[in-house]
Amino acid sequence: MKLLRPLAGLAVLGLAAWLLVALFGSPPAAAEPMSFTSSRQCAECHAEVFAEWEESWHSQSWVDPEVRALSRDFANADCIDCHAPRPIFETGIGNRVLPRTARRVEGVDCIACHMLPDGRIAGTITNDAAPCRPVERRELVDAMFCAGCHDQHKTVQQWLASDYPERGQDCVSCHMPHRDGDPTKGRDHTMHGGHSLAELQKAVELRGVREDGLWVVEVENVGAGHNYPTDERSRASDVFWRPRGETTWRHLYRFRNPYRHEVGLEDTELPAHATQRLPIDDPDAAGAIEVGLFYKLSPYWTDPEAPDPDAEATLVHRVELAP
């Protein structure tokens, strides 16, 4: 015991010294402010997140061949505002975005979402010692953060009109879930949406019922917290059917919000929780039929008179209906 006393005394002294240093000592040296000219700089420390973002469609917003074709290589400059936006914290949360001039090829990049007006970086923690000097900003996960671009076609309004806000499910719940469902692992930056078959399949259900001798196809928005499809005018989802054994699909219905120059077309998107019922009044549909729900990233068919969804669209759901 006599031997232990001095040791215990030393331990207490050591602890006290550590406490003093911890309480009154110098904080970790602040990092040299880093100047960001490209989101590639972020990859030096955040390789995993950067790789996820590179896989995302946000990284493709300027270079994707379809958007380039639809905008005629951005000769339609109206598209630039959202496809190469200035930092959202610069224009303000919930405010409309503005176009930027530099690094357009990086699209909707790290800087667009995380750069603060003072040159620091918005993140989930504040850390003056890290090179990017992150500052905790909870607005990053707010639905209004996405609104500057994604509410231009009313997606956030559609979400607000649904019961998803009450359920506590917002944009990031579905499109940026925690990695492996673990909040300590941060959020997935691949931001899956309409390009993901799994997301599409979760969004809608396809079924058929027999009523008065007719097949009635039902498409229900069961999982999207907004219209199906939503956001981009170029998106379309088509219902086709064919008698069992036939190879050629017959068009039944299109879900789509048209471009504003398509003055003769109506907005037929399917709101959250809604069901669209589509009777097939055709003698060829008297027997067993096959129904397919297809999704298209571009609204146009090579041959509008004889669309080929197998070749030009993604099959989301298929059901076989037999009397």
Added chain:
Amino acid sequence: MKRPRAPHPLGALVLAAALPAALLVGCGDRGPAGPPAEAAPAYETFEIVERALTELALRLDEAEAEAPGEPADLADRTLGLVSVAAGRDVRLAEVALEEVRELGPPAAPHLAEVLADEGWGDASRGAAARLLAALDAPEAAEPLLATVEGDAPAWLKASCAWQLGETTQDWVLPRLLLRLKYETDPQTVVWIARTLAVFDCYAGLDGLASLAASDDEALRAEAGGVLAELLERSGTPDVAALRTAWWRGEAGAPPAGAEPGLRRQLETWRCIAALREWQLRGVDDARFVLARLGPWTAERLGLALTDEDGYVRIHAGQCLERMGPRGRVAAPALVAALDDPHQAAQAAAALGSVAARAAEHEPALAARALAALAPRTGAEHPMDVRLAAARALGFVGDDGARPALVALVASDEPVELRAAAAEGLVRLGPTPADAPAVRLLAELLTSPAVDPAVPERALAAWLAEEPDHDARAAALAAWTEAGAATEGQDFPAVELLRERRAARAALVLERLDELLR
């Protein structure tokens, strides 16, 4: 170059007093983010749009005295005139037009009812349109314009578009221009284009020229007739000459000092006010209209560059950029706007556009643009401003920009900036010293580092210079041939695009020496 103002001593005192309070607030609960902190106000902004709207509305109220009381039998008399004007007797129809002018604007609502009601039949509705035009008043132009904007039968829309051109109601211009964006009936497009031209706006020219080459014989004849009228009105020999004259603001320019009517001014300011809207749909429409109006609008857009609303400032700059030299009256305002950090890059791009090819036609403007833009390529400026300034210098075309651009191309700056400088340089016209710039652009055709469409456009323009140069002409032919597989395709396959750009890069690099000789 203007420098940011030094802080006023009083400001420092206020800051010293406010700092502790700000720190205390900062320690509290973090609420949602407010608007970003404004930088030191080196560039003054004002309540431009709101004041213009208010003042014009007041002046309009004062100018348009209250209408006299309506005679009890006005409706009957007006409808009687419709019957007469709808008849076959041309002389009587002329009398009806005279008489409706005597009835004046109070007759307009009754005529508007006929125009809108299918039950009246085609002859009466057509007559109502003619009578409304004869009234030549805002109350009468409104139903004509609403018919063009709505879903009336195509013949009636076309007729109303034409009738508007028979009036002096130039305030319809912005709304008629917007209709041009969405109109799908070709006949209506023809008459909208004509009425626009009557009001000194040739924005419908390209659509008209396209319809004048239509397969439909009747349409071709109608569009061709209007096109001939436009060429005569503008005193230009052909469509290309008129297009150039309109682009440069020479066709359709009102007499010096002439001011549009109050209503037209108000409609234009309403368009500028729409630049503040949250939904881009309205902003896109406003940009479409404003960019297609004439020099008077450019002057107002120049004023809007100092509006207190940041969206108005940016979008006004975009409209001027899209307008091109027709907007050169706003060049001084754009030079000043280079001092506004919020819009400096956009102002640089717009300045390059409004002063495009000024070196050939307006050396003083070119010199002013050069003096304003060249320093903005320096390292002390933000990257977006440097990029925009480097590109803009190429469009202005003043050789004085070469040293700054050559130095940037040769520098170890980010490739995006070097590419912008190269783009600017080759737009100044070919010289033997272009080799590094051309080589860089050709290499970037196959690089993911920049948008390959930009160097591709710049190189195409560069090859098209000096068409008498045999090697360049041959290279341009080969360049065009390399694009044959994607020519006319709305959605060229990615592989085809890559092959095209690789082939074009190879041909430029292989022939570089002979191209620069």
